[in-house]
Amino acid sequence: MRYMIINKADADSEAGKLPAPELAEAVGKVVDDLSKAGVLLFAEGVHRSALGARVKVADGRRTVTDGPFTETKELIGGVIVVEVRSRDEAIEWAARLAEALGSEIEVRRVVEEADFGPDSEVF
Structure with a gap:
């Protein structure tokens, strides 16, 4: 099963500041451990x-709202x-990341083709 582990932005990241070296090292260790365990598919900030931008289409009309x-x-x-x-x-992996970041982490299962079968309980 694939899962997406999502970390939230904070005021520093939204200000364009790089994380403190200790924080980057702690997160890097979790990502390295994920890789060594053979479960990491990708990790990106x-x-x-x-x-960024948010895009909405309603009644055939597109609205683009630029960030922040x-x-x-x-x-x-x-x-x-x-x-x-x-x-x-x-x-368990998300908890390690939450500890490294000192913040809440969201875990969501990635939808797979089998989830659309007649016996699926996902939807």
Whole structure:
């Protein structure tokens, strides 16, 4: 099963500041451990919302809103995608990242083709 581990943006990342060396090292250790365990598919940070946009289409009309966006707690700071045996294993890895970052981490299962089968309980 694939899971996306999502860390939230914070005021520093939204200001375009690089993380403190200790923080970068702690997160790097978790990512390195994920890689050594053979479960890491990818890990990426994202640029601050000031460099992004939100796109909405309603009644055939497109609206583009340029960043920055004000609700930092709702913004993604980075994602890690892992392939693990269970939700519990994904949560264990997320807990390690949460400890390294000192923040809340979200864990979401990635939808797979089998999830659309007639016996699926996902949807």
